Amino acid sequence: MEKSLKGFFETFLKKDSLFSERAVLQSQYTPEEIIHRENEVKQLANILAPCLRVEKPSNVFIYGKTGTGKTLTAKYVSNQMMELAKTNNLPVKIIYINCKLSKVADTEYRLVAQLARELGKEIPPTGLPTEEVYKIFNHAITTQKMQFILVLDEIDQLVKKAGDEIIYNLTRMNAELKNSQVTLVGISNDLMFTDTMDPRVKSSLSEEEIVFPPYNALQLQDILKKRASFAFKQGVLSDGVIGKCAAYAAREHGDARRALELLRVAGEIAERANNKTINIEHIDEAEEKIEKDRIIDIVKTQPKQQQATLYAILYFKKREAIFTGEIYDVYKQICEKVGLRPLTQRRVSDIIGELDMLGIITAKVISKGRFGRTREISLPIPETLIPKIVSALEQSMGL
Protein backbone atom coordinates (compact mmCIF):
# COMPACT_ATOMS: atom_id res chain seq x y z
CA MET A 1 0.00 0.00 0.00
CA GLU A 2 2.64 2.44 1.06
CA LYS A 3 4.74 1.54 -1.87
CA SER A 4 1.96 1.93 -4.40
CA LEU A 5 1.01 5.27 -2.93
CA LYS A 6 4.56 6.40 -3.29
CA GLY A 7 4.49 5.15 -6.83
CA PHE A 8 1.36 7.13 -7.43
CA PHE A 9 2.98 10.31 -6.25
CA GLU A 10 6.02 9.64 -8.33
CA THR A 11 4.10 9.18 -11.51
CA PHE A 12 2.04 12.19 -10.56
CA LEU A 13 5.17 14.27 -10.35
CA LYS A 14 6.57 12.95 -13.56
CA LYS A 15 3.37 13.39 -15.47
CA ASP A 16 3.57 16.75 -17.08
CA SER A 17 0.67 18.99 -16.39
CA LEU A 18 -1.53 20.47 -19.05
CA PHE A 19 -1.47 23.69 -17.11
CA SER A 20 1.37 26.10 -16.97
CA GLU A 21 -0.39 28.49 -14.64
CA ARG A 22 -3.65 27.20 -13.33
CA ALA A 23 -4.36 30.24 -11.16
CA VAL A 24 -4.99 32.36 -14.23
CA LEU A 25 -8.30 30.61 -14.70
CA GLN A 26 -9.42 30.90 -11.14
CA SER A 27 -12.10 33.40 -10.36
CA GLN A 28 -10.11 35.44 -7.86
CA TYR A 29 -7.41 36.10 -10.41
CA THR A 30 -7.06 39.69 -11.51
CA PRO A 31 -5.36 39.92 -14.88
CA GLU A 32 -2.87 42.59 -15.84
CA GLU A 33 -5.20 44.10 -18.31
CA ILE A 34 -8.88 43.82 -18.81
CA ILE A 35 -10.18 43.39 -22.29
CA HIS A 36 -13.57 44.48 -23.55
CA ARG A 37 -14.16 46.52 -20.46
CA GLU A 38 -12.01 49.50 -21.27
CA ASN A 39 -14.95 51.88 -21.15
CA GLU A 40 -16.21 50.72 -17.81
CA VAL A 41 -12.76 50.84 -16.31
CA LYS A 42 -12.36 54.36 -17.55
CA GLN A 43 -15.74 55.44 -16.22
CA LEU A 44 -15.11 54.04 -12.80
CA ALA A 45 -11.64 55.51 -12.68
CA ASN A 46 -13.00 58.90 -13.65
CA ILE A 47 -15.57 58.82 -10.96
CA LEU A 48 -13.22 57.72 -8.23
CA ALA A 49 -10.21 59.76 -9.24
CA PRO A 50 -11.07 62.84 -7.15
CA CYS A 51 -10.18 60.96 -4.01
CA LEU A 52 -6.55 61.01 -5.09
CA ARG A 53 -6.76 64.77 -4.77
CA VAL A 54 -8.40 64.30 -1.40
CA GLU A 55 -11.81 65.26 -2.59
CA LYS A 56 -14.84 63.12 -2.10
CA PRO A 57 -15.86 61.20 -5.21
CA SER A 58 -19.51 60.50 -5.97
CA ASN A 59 -21.02 57.29 -4.77
CA VAL A 60 -21.26 54.77 -7.54
CA PHE A 61 -23.72 52.08 -8.27
CA ILE A 62 -22.57 49.37 -10.62
CA TYR A 63 -24.81 46.80 -12.09
CA GLY A 64 -24.80 44.07 -14.66
CA LYS A 65 -25.46 40.36 -14.76
CA THR A 66 -23.16 37.81 -13.16
CA GLY A 67 -19.85 37.31 -14.84
CA THR A 68 -19.84 40.58 -16.72
CA GLY A 69 -16.70 41.76 -15.03
CA LYS A 70 -18.12 44.05 -12.37
CA THR A 71 -16.13 42.69 -9.50
CA LEU A 72 -13.07 42.34 -11.66
CA THR A 73 -13.25 45.94 -12.84
CA ALA A 74 -13.85 47.25 -9.36
CA LYS A 75 -10.90 45.31 -8.02
CA TYR A 76 -8.70 46.28 -10.88
CA VAL A 77 -9.42 49.98 -10.52
CA SER A 78 -9.00 49.86 -6.77
CA ASN A 79 -5.71 48.01 -7.04
CA GLN A 80 -4.37 50.60 -9.44
CA MET A 81 -5.50 53.42 -7.23
CA MET A 82 -4.08 51.85 -4.12
CA GLU A 83 -0.76 51.41 -5.81
CA LEU A 84 -0.67 54.99 -6.93
CA ALA A 85 -1.75 56.12 -3.51
CA LYS A 86 0.98 54.11 -1.91
CA THR A 87 3.79 55.37 -4.08
CA ASN A 88 2.67 58.96 -3.71
CA ASN A 89 1.77 58.59 -0.10
CA LEU A 90 -1.83 59.60 -0.56
CA PRO A 91 -4.36 59.00 2.18
CA VAL A 92 -6.67 56.60 0.36
CA LYS A 93 -8.04 53.35 1.60
CA ILE A 94 -10.29 50.97 -0.27
CA ILE A 95 -12.19 48.25 1.48
CA TYR A 96 -13.80 45.48 -0.49
CA ILE A 97 -16.55 43.40 1.04
CA ASN A 98 -18.65 40.73 -0.51
CA CYS A 99 -22.05 40.81 1.11
CA LYS A 100 -23.09 37.49 -0.29
CA LEU A 101 -20.66 35.41 1.70
CA SER A 102 -23.16 34.70 4.41
CA LYS A 103 -21.92 34.97 7.96
CA VAL A 104 -19.68 37.78 6.83
CA ALA A 105 -22.01 40.59 6.01
CA ASP A 106 -25.64 39.67 5.76
CA THR A 107 -26.97 41.88 8.54
CA GLU A 108 -26.32 45.46 9.47
CA TYR A 109 -24.37 44.46 12.53
CA ARG A 110 -22.23 41.96 10.67
CA LEU A 111 -21.46 44.33 7.84
CA VAL A 112 -20.36 47.18 10.05
CA ALA A 113 -18.47 44.75 12.25
CA GLN A 114 -16.68 43.43 9.19
CA LEU A 115 -15.83 46.94 8.05
CA ALA A 116 -14.36 47.71 11.44
CA ARG A 117 -12.36 44.50 11.34
CA GLU A 118 -10.91 45.53 8.02
CA LEU A 119 -9.53 48.51 9.86
CA GLY A 120 -7.91 46.28 12.41
CA LYS A 121 -10.51 46.47 15.14
CA GLU A 122 -11.62 43.46 17.09
CA ILE A 123 -15.38 43.09 17.01
CA PRO A 124 -17.21 40.26 18.74
CA PRO A 125 -19.66 38.21 16.68
CA THR A 126 -22.55 39.38 18.86
CA GLY A 127 -23.26 41.23 22.05
CA LEU A 128 -22.44 44.80 21.18
CA PRO A 129 -25.14 47.29 20.27
CA THR A 130 -25.01 47.99 16.56
CA GLU A 131 -24.73 51.63 17.48
CA GLU A 132 -21.57 50.87 19.37
CA VAL A 133 -20.03 49.11 16.40
CA TYR A 134 -20.79 52.14 14.28
CA LYS A 135 -18.99 54.26 16.83
CA ILE A 136 -15.95 52.04 16.75
CA PHE A 137 -15.92 52.09 12.98
CA ASN A 138 -16.45 55.82 12.93
CA HIS A 139 -13.64 56.33 15.34
CA ALA A 140 -11.30 54.14 13.35
CA ILE A 141 -12.05 56.16 10.26
CA THR A 142 -11.77 59.55 11.85
CA THR A 143 -8.43 58.92 13.46
CA GLN A 144 -6.86 57.88 10.20
CA LYS A 145 -7.70 60.95 8.18
CA MET A 146 -8.29 59.34 4.86
CA GLN A 147 -10.51 58.98 1.87
CA PHE A 148 -12.32 55.70 2.31
CA ILE A 149 -13.93 53.83 -0.50
CA LEU A 150 -16.22 51.02 0.48
CA VAL A 151 -16.85 48.52 -2.24
CA LEU A 152 -19.93 46.49 -1.39
CA ASP A 153 -20.25 43.57 -3.73
CA GLU A 154 -23.60 41.86 -4.14
CA ILE A 155 -25.19 44.68 -2.26
CA ASP A 156 -28.64 43.54 -3.34
CA GLN A 157 -28.34 40.47 -1.12
CA LEU A 158 -27.62 42.65 1.84
CA VAL A 159 -30.45 45.07 1.23
CA LYS A 160 -32.88 42.26 0.61
CA LYS A 161 -32.06 40.66 3.91
CA ALA A 162 -31.35 43.59 6.14
CA GLY A 163 -33.11 46.57 4.62
CA ASP A 164 -31.82 49.75 3.07
CA GLU A 165 -31.22 51.69 6.26
CA ILE A 166 -27.70 50.39 6.35
CA ILE A 167 -26.83 52.22 3.20
CA TYR A 168 -28.57 55.30 4.42
CA ASN A 169 -26.53 55.18 7.60
CA LEU A 170 -23.32 54.72 5.70
CA THR A 171 -23.97 57.59 3.35
CA ARG A 172 -24.95 59.78 6.25
CA MET A 173 -21.70 59.13 8.05
CA ASN A 174 -19.94 61.80 6.02
CA ALA A 175 -21.93 64.49 7.79
CA GLU A 176 -20.33 63.57 11.08
CA LEU A 177 -16.82 62.92 9.92
CA LYS A 178 -14.31 65.69 10.08
CA ASN A 179 -11.05 64.34 8.77
CA SER A 180 -12.18 61.61 6.49
CA GLN A 181 -14.79 60.89 3.91
CA VAL A 182 -16.52 57.75 2.86
CA THR A 183 -17.52 56.85 -0.66
CA LEU A 184 -19.72 53.91 -1.48
CA VAL A 185 -19.38 51.68 -4.47
CA GLY A 186 -22.31 49.31 -4.65
CA ILE A 187 -22.22 46.33 -6.96
CA SER A 188 -25.35 44.41 -7.80
CA ASN A 189 -26.44 41.95 -10.39
CA ASP A 190 -30.10 42.48 -9.80
CA LEU A 191 -31.23 45.39 -11.89
CA MET A 192 -34.63 45.60 -10.31
CA PHE A 193 -33.59 45.79 -6.74
CA THR A 194 -33.23 49.54 -6.56
CA ASP A 195 -36.95 49.81 -7.22
CA THR A 196 -37.72 48.48 -3.79
CA MET A 197 -35.39 50.90 -2.08
CA ASP A 198 -36.26 54.13 -0.38
CA PRO A 199 -35.88 56.81 -3.06
CA ARG A 200 -33.63 58.91 -0.84
CA VAL A 201 -31.30 55.98 -0.30
CA LYS A 202 -31.43 55.13 -3.94
CA SER A 203 -30.48 58.58 -5.10
CA SER A 204 -27.66 58.91 -2.62
CA LEU A 205 -26.20 55.56 -3.55
CA SER A 206 -26.43 56.04 -7.27
CA GLU A 207 -25.04 59.49 -7.76
CA GLU A 208 -23.26 57.79 -10.60
CA GLU A 209 -24.20 54.59 -12.32
CA ILE A 210 -22.28 52.22 -14.49
CA VAL A 211 -23.98 49.47 -16.40
CA PHE A 212 -22.08 46.40 -17.49
CA PRO A 213 -23.59 44.84 -20.59
CA PRO A 214 -23.13 41.10 -21.08
CA TYR A 215 -20.23 39.91 -23.18
CA ASN A 216 -21.12 38.55 -26.55
CA ALA A 217 -19.74 35.27 -27.84
CA LEU A 218 -16.85 36.91 -29.67
CA GLN A 219 -15.71 38.89 -26.68
CA LEU A 220 -15.93 35.80 -24.55
CA GLN A 221 -13.73 34.00 -27.02
CA ASP A 222 -11.16 36.77 -26.83
CA ILE A 223 -11.13 36.61 -23.07
CA LEU A 224 -10.86 32.86 -23.00
CA LYS A 225 -8.11 32.80 -25.57
CA LYS A 226 -6.13 35.36 -23.69
CA ARG A 227 -6.36 33.60 -20.38
CA ALA A 228 -5.90 30.18 -21.90
CA SER A 229 -2.65 31.24 -23.48
CA PHE A 230 -1.26 31.92 -20.01
CA ALA A 231 -2.96 29.05 -18.26
CA PHE A 232 -2.25 26.12 -20.53
CA LYS A 233 0.83 24.80 -22.18
CA GLN A 234 0.96 25.10 -25.90
CA GLY A 235 -1.11 22.78 -28.00
CA VAL A 236 -3.18 21.16 -25.29
CA LEU A 237 -6.40 22.78 -26.40
CA SER A 238 -8.15 21.04 -29.25
CA ASP A 239 -9.93 23.02 -31.90
CA GLY A 240 -13.32 24.27 -30.97
CA VAL A 241 -12.88 23.98 -27.24
CA ILE A 242 -12.73 27.70 -26.69
CA GLY A 243 -15.61 28.21 -29.05
CA LYS A 244 -17.72 25.77 -27.15
CA CYS A 245 -16.94 27.30 -23.79
CA ALA A 246 -17.82 30.70 -25.13
CA ALA A 247 -21.02 29.40 -26.64
CA TYR A 248 -22.08 27.80 -23.40
CA ALA A 249 -21.45 30.97 -21.49
CA ALA A 250 -23.00 33.24 -24.08
CA ARG A 251 -26.13 31.21 -23.75
CA GLU A 252 -26.04 31.98 -20.03
CA HIS A 253 -26.25 35.73 -20.53
CA GLY A 254 -22.56 36.12 -21.33
CA ASP A 255 -21.17 34.94 -18.05
CA ALA A 256 -17.40 35.05 -18.37
CA ARG A 257 -16.74 33.66 -14.93
CA ARG A 258 -18.63 30.57 -15.88
CA ALA A 259 -16.77 30.23 -19.15
CA LEU A 260 -13.43 30.42 -17.41
CA GLU A 261 -14.44 27.95 -14.79
CA LEU A 262 -15.66 25.61 -17.46
CA LEU A 263 -12.32 25.78 -19.17
CA ARG A 264 -10.38 25.21 -15.98
CA VAL A 265 -12.43 22.28 -14.82
CA ALA A 266 -12.30 20.75 -18.27
CA GLY A 267 -8.54 21.01 -18.04
CA GLU A 268 -8.50 19.34 -14.67
CA ILE A 269 -10.69 16.54 -15.87
CA ALA A 270 -8.52 15.94 -18.92
CA GLU A 271 -5.43 15.97 -16.80
CA ARG A 272 -6.83 13.52 -14.30
CA ALA A 273 -7.80 11.20 -17.12
CA ASN A 274 -4.22 11.36 -18.40
CA ASN A 275 -5.29 12.91 -21.66
CA LYS A 276 -2.77 14.92 -23.59
CA THR A 277 -5.29 17.38 -24.89
CA ILE A 278 -8.52 18.96 -23.82
CA ASN A 279 -11.44 18.02 -25.99
CA ILE A 280 -14.99 19.08 -26.40
CA GLU A 281 -16.23 16.10 -24.40
CA HIS A 282 -14.31 17.37 -21.42
CA ILE A 283 -16.33 20.54 -21.53
CA ASP A 284 -19.56 18.66 -21.21
CA GLU A 285 -18.18 16.73 -18.31
CA ALA A 286 -16.95 19.90 -16.73
CA GLU A 287 -20.34 21.50 -17.02
CA GLU A 288 -21.87 18.66 -15.07
CA LYS A 289 -19.18 18.63 -12.45
CA ILE A 290 -19.38 22.35 -11.79
CA GLU A 291 -23.08 22.23 -11.23
CA LYS A 292 -22.68 19.26 -8.95
CA ASP A 293 -19.90 20.77 -6.88
CA ARG A 294 -21.72 24.04 -6.53
CA ILE A 295 -24.88 22.48 -5.23
CA ILE A 296 -23.19 19.91 -3.03
CA ASP A 297 -21.10 22.65 -1.52
CA ILE A 298 -24.10 24.79 -0.70
CA VAL A 299 -25.98 21.85 0.69
CA LYS A 300 -23.15 20.69 2.90
CA THR A 301 -22.54 24.05 4.45
CA GLN A 302 -26.16 24.64 5.38
CA PRO A 303 -27.18 24.48 9.03
CA LYS A 304 -28.79 21.27 10.23
CA GLN A 305 -32.36 22.52 10.15
CA GLN A 306 -32.00 23.70 6.60
CA GLN A 307 -30.53 20.36 5.66
CA ALA A 308 -33.37 18.49 7.29
CA THR A 309 -35.86 20.64 5.42
CA LEU A 310 -34.11 20.05 2.16
CA TYR A 311 -33.97 16.35 2.86
CA ALA A 312 -37.70 16.37 3.39
CA ILE A 313 -38.17 18.10 0.06
CA LEU A 314 -35.93 15.63 -1.69
CA TYR A 315 -38.04 12.82 -0.28
CA PHE A 316 -40.68 13.81 -2.82
CA LYS A 317 -38.22 13.93 -5.68
CA LYS A 318 -40.43 12.16 -8.21
CA ARG A 319 -43.27 14.60 -7.90
CA GLU A 320 -43.53 17.83 -9.82
CA ALA A 321 -45.16 20.05 -7.24
CA ILE A 322 -44.84 19.69 -3.50
CA PHE A 323 -46.63 21.73 -0.85
CA THR A 324 -45.44 23.14 2.42
CA GLY A 325 -47.72 21.03 4.58
CA GLU A 326 -46.47 17.75 3.11
CA ILE A 327 -42.91 18.81 3.55
CA TYR A 328 -43.50 19.75 7.14
CA ASP A 329 -44.93 16.32 7.95
CA VAL A 330 -41.93 14.55 6.50
CA TYR A 331 -39.63 17.06 8.09
CA LYS A 332 -40.95 16.26 11.54
CA GLN A 333 -40.36 12.55 11.02
CA ILE A 334 -36.83 13.25 9.91
CA CYS A 335 -36.19 15.35 12.96
CA GLU A 336 -37.31 12.53 15.16
CA LYS A 337 -35.10 10.07 13.37
CA VAL A 338 -32.04 12.27 13.60
CA GLY A 339 -32.80 13.55 17.08
CA LEU A 340 -33.25 17.14 16.02
CA ARG A 341 -35.69 19.41 17.78
CA PRO A 342 -38.37 20.15 15.20
CA LEU A 343 -39.02 23.78 14.42
CA THR A 344 -42.47 25.26 13.97
CA GLN A 345 -44.07 25.33 10.59
CA ARG A 346 -43.73 29.09 10.64
CA ARG A 347 -39.99 28.80 10.74
CA VAL A 348 -39.82 25.95 8.24
CA SER A 349 -41.81 28.12 5.91
CA ASP A 350 -39.10 30.75 6.20
CA ILE A 351 -36.41 28.15 5.69
CA ILE A 352 -38.09 27.05 2.50
CA GLY A 353 -37.93 30.66 1.43
CA GLU A 354 -34.21 30.73 2.22
CA LEU A 355 -33.56 27.59 0.23
CA ASP A 356 -35.36 29.21 -2.64
CA MET A 357 -33.09 32.23 -2.38
CA LEU A 358 -30.11 29.92 -2.54
CA GLY A 359 -31.42 28.58 -5.80
CA ILE A 360 -31.51 24.96 -4.71
CA ILE A 361 -35.25 24.81 -4.95
CA THR A 362 -37.93 26.86 -6.65
CA ALA A 363 -40.79 27.91 -4.44
CA LYS A 364 -43.77 29.85 -5.65
CA VAL A 365 -46.73 30.94 -3.59
CA ILE A 366 -49.93 29.77 -5.19
CA SER A 367 -53.53 29.61 -4.22
CA LYS A 368 -55.32 26.32 -4.62
CA GLY A 369 -58.62 28.06 -4.29
CA ARG A 370 -60.92 26.20 -2.02
CA PHE A 371 -57.98 24.09 -0.91
CA GLY A 372 -56.05 26.88 0.61
CA ARG A 373 -52.85 28.59 -0.21
CA THR A 374 -49.35 27.28 -0.12
CA ARG A 375 -45.98 27.26 -1.72
CA GLU A 376 -45.55 25.09 -4.74
CA ILE A 377 -42.05 23.70 -4.64
CA SER A 378 -40.06 22.09 -7.40
CA LEU A 379 -36.45 21.18 -7.98
CA PRO A 380 -34.55 22.84 -10.79
CA ILE A 381 -31.76 20.36 -10.19
CA PRO A 382 -30.98 17.75 -12.82
CA GLU A 383 -32.40 14.38 -11.88
CA THR A 384 -29.03 12.64 -11.93
CA LEU A 385 -27.75 14.87 -9.16
CA ILE A 386 -30.44 14.13 -6.66
CA PRO A 387 -29.05 10.85 -5.32
CA LYS A 388 -25.74 12.54 -4.76
CA ILE A 389 -27.30 15.37 -2.83
CA VAL A 390 -29.31 12.92 -0.81
CA SER A 391 -26.24 10.96 0.18
CA ALA A 392 -24.34 14.14 0.97
CA LEU A 393 -27.18 15.15 3.24
CA GLU A 394 -27.40 11.78 4.90
CA GLN A 395 -23.72 11.87 5.57
CA SER A 396 -23.71 15.30 7.09
CA MET A 397 -26.80 14.66 9.19
CA GLY A 398 -25.63 11.28 10.31
CA LEU A 399 -28.43 9.23 8.82
Added chain:
DNA sequence: CGAGATTCATGTGAAGTATACCTTTAGGCTTAA
Protein backbone atom coordinates in the same frame (compact mmCIF):
# COMPACT_ATOMS: atom_id res chain seq x y z
C1' DC B 1 -76.32 30.88 -14.72
C1' DG B 2 -73.53 34.24 -12.52
C1' DA B 3 -72.25 37.49 -8.81
C1' DG B 4 -70.84 37.53 -4.40
C1' DA B 5 -69.82 35.02 -0.03
C1' DT B 6 -67.29 31.34 1.95
C1' DT B 7 -63.52 28.48 2.87
C1' DC B 8 -59.22 26.29 3.30
C1' DA B 9 -54.13 25.82 4.17
C1' DT B 10 -50.80 28.42 4.68
C1' DG B 11 -48.38 32.97 3.84
C1' DT B 12 -46.78 36.78 6.55
C1' DG B 13 -46.05 40.38 10.00
C1' DA B 14 -45.32 41.70 14.81
C1' DA B 15 -44.07 40.80 19.16
C1' DG B 16 -42.18 37.84 22.51
C1' DT B 17 -38.61 34.27 24.20
C1' DA B 18 -34.27 31.61 24.60
C1' DT B 19 -29.60 31.53 23.94
C1' DA B 20 -25.13 33.01 23.39
C1' DC B 21 -22.21 36.46 23.82
C1' DC B 22 -20.52 41.25 25.21
C1' DT B 23 -19.12 45.10 28.70
C1' DT B 24 -19.08 47.11 33.11
C1' DT B 25 -18.86 46.99 37.94
C1' DA B 26 -18.05 45.56 42.46
C1' DG B 27 -16.17 42.46 45.59
C1' DG B 28 -12.70 39.48 47.20
C1' DC B 29 -8.27 37.69 47.02
C1' DT B 30 -3.29 38.10 46.13
C1' DT B 31 0.84 40.50 46.01
C1' DA B 32 4.50 43.71 46.66
C1' DA B 33 6.16 47.43 49.17
Added chain:
DNA sequence: AAGCCTAAAGGTATACTTCACATGAATCTCGTA
Protein backbone atom coordinates in the same frame (compact mmCIF):
# COMPACT_ATOMS: atom_id res chain seq x y z
C1' DA C 1 -2.60 50.10 48.58
C1' DA C 2 -2.49 48.43 44.09
C1' DG C 3 -3.47 44.88 40.94
C1' DC C 4 -5.91 41.06 39.24
C1' DC C 5 -9.54 37.72 38.90
C1' DT C 6 -14.37 36.39 39.15
C1' DA C 7 -19.16 36.67 39.38
C1' DA C 8 -23.14 39.30 38.86
C1' DA C 9 -25.76 42.69 36.48
C1' DG C 10 -27.28 44.72 32.53
C1' DG C 11 -27.26 44.89 27.64
C1' DT C 12 -27.46 43.16 22.44
C1' DA C 13 -28.04 40.16 18.11
C1' DT C 14 -29.93 36.22 16.26
C1' DA C 15 -32.75 32.24 15.65
C1' DC C 16 -36.81 30.72 16.79
C1' DT C 17 -41.83 30.62 18.70
C1' DT C 18 -46.47 32.43 19.39
C1' DC C 19 -50.27 34.90 18.06
C1' DA C 20 -53.10 36.93 14.87
C1' DC C 21 -54.40 38.44 10.69
C1' DA C 22 -54.03 38.40 5.42
C1' DT C 23 -54.66 35.96 0.94
C1' DG C 24 -56.81 34.51 -3.24
C1' DA C 25 -58.95 31.36 -6.25
C1' DA C 26 -61.95 27.01 -6.22
C1' DT C 27 -66.29 26.11 -4.52
C1' DC C 28 -70.72 27.15 -2.58
C1' DT C 29 -75.06 29.89 -2.17
C1' DC C 30 -78.71 32.05 -3.61
C1' DG C 31 -81.24 35.34 -6.38
C1' DT C 32 -82.71 35.77 -10.98
C1' DA C 33 -83.81 34.62 -15.78
